Amino acid sequence: MKILLHVCCGPCSLYPVVSLKEQGVEPVGFFFNPNIHPFRELERRIEALEAVSSALDFPVIWDTGGYGLASWLSALDGRFDMVSRCPVCYRLRLEETARRARQMNIPVISSTLLYSRYQRHELILETGRSVAKAYGLDFYYEDFRKGWQQGIDASIELGIYRQPYCGCVFSEAERYSKRIDRLMNRLASSSHEHAGSIKEM
Ligand code: SF4
Structure with a gap:
């Protein structure tokens, strides 16, 4: 089974990719994160994911639409506080993943956001299921947080950049x-x- 896996960053992708592959699932990464600022930070996170992609033989499709700062801020429409902005941010990224999966005829989507202990896990799950349904897809759920330490150890071993804030x-x-x-x-x-x-x- 193939999954279009929305990837938020390199460190968060390590455990989910390994776990999916162990289950015989073929993950294809999709990097679409207009929420990452400033540009130098985006660049560092892309470089970290490139290292993961090559280390795990994990194909990644890159968003090449440019630096998304303006489009992301415009999607927020003034909702800058954490309670209001994160749901918009999750939906934007997962919806684009669903759209891309439809184009590629991949029937299932998921996200590495489900790995982080710092994200709103239930909200990501709910949003993922809702956008997948709207696009006639399935949403694959696994609580990737169980591999938290394994992911950290792997990222340290690879020597990749580990970001200090969400994005x-x-x-x-x-x-x-x-x-x-x-x-x-x-x-x-x-x-x-x-x-x-x-x-x-
Ligand atoms: S804190 Fe993270 S999830 Fe929330 S809006 Fe910012 S980048 Fe998006």
């Missing part, structure tokens, strides 16, 4: 929120001291 600029800001606060506090206190020393002059 969008908002998730980057959330990831570093404490650091941003610390920086702002430091700048505020140094501005304060500076203003004090100017007054004394």
Whole structure:
């Protein structure tokens, strides 16, 4: 059986690809992630997935439609908070996967997003099932989170880039929120001291 497997990144694809192959399933990867910003980050994640693709002999179809920042922001239509934006982001990516699967006559889709412990697992499953149904496809579900450590070990062994945040600029800001606060506090206190020393002059 062939599956069009939406791939979010290299590290998250390692365990699902191995697991699917062990079950006799033939995964074909589809990299469509307009949610990854900025461009240099996208480039690093693509390079990591290229390494996985070659190490596991795993074919990947690449989205070649360009850097998706503007289209992704426009799909959000101002819904920037985490609760509202992630459902839009999942649907956008899984719907494109379903569309591509139809074009390629692949009857089943799935996603490596189901590997991450940090993603909204139930929502991904629900969205995947819903888009697959709308396109007359099946959605393959497996709780890939069970291979969490195995995937981490494999990515370290391969020496690929492991990203520190989900993908969008908002998730980057959330990831570093404490650091941003610390920086702002430091700048505020140094501005304060500076203003004090100017007054004394
Ligand atoms: S946090 Fe991740 S899933 Fe949510 S909108 Fe950003 S990139 Fe998409």
